[in-house]
Amino acid sequence: MDRKIMTMNAEKVFRAMKKGYQYTLAKLQEITTIGATELCMALLVLIKDQKIKQFKSSDGVQYTLA
DSSP states (O other): OOHHHHHHHHHHHHHHHTTSSEEOHHHHHHHHOOOHHHHHHHHHHHHHTTSEEEEEETTEEEEEEO
């Protein structure tokens, strides 16, 4: 996957996450309209850059701003 596309998707996800507190993968896919694989790669970029955190809750895996 192209790094430029991954970065663009990561920024789109990050902007969307600023509107709320925590999100599931399904909710992020719904609000960003990014495909599953591309969304996972964007989340990895954001986790690596320490912009978001991933944690497990009773509802499954959640993502929140760092």
